[in-house]
Amino acid sequence: MTIVYTKPNCPACTATKRHLALRGICYTEEPLEGDVLQQAISAGITAAPVVLVEGRALWGGYRPDEIDRLAT
Secondary structure (H helix, E strand, C coil), rough: EEEEEECCCCHHHHHHHHHHHCCCCCCCCEEECCCHHHHHCCCCCCCEEEEEEEEEEEEEEEHHHHHHHHHC
């Protein structure tokens, strides 16, 4: 399962969701706040969105290379 934690009015979040959809990757969107935000910061992720795959934080920000890798 892929979860995309997003912030309001976030261009990188919109680009990430669009790219995931274009690559046929199903995802759930959740707000980036509270405990999830603190865990991301603790993991060194400082850019939205935060993308988790199978419960593991993989990256922050818009990363088309990572999305393409997930699709293969």
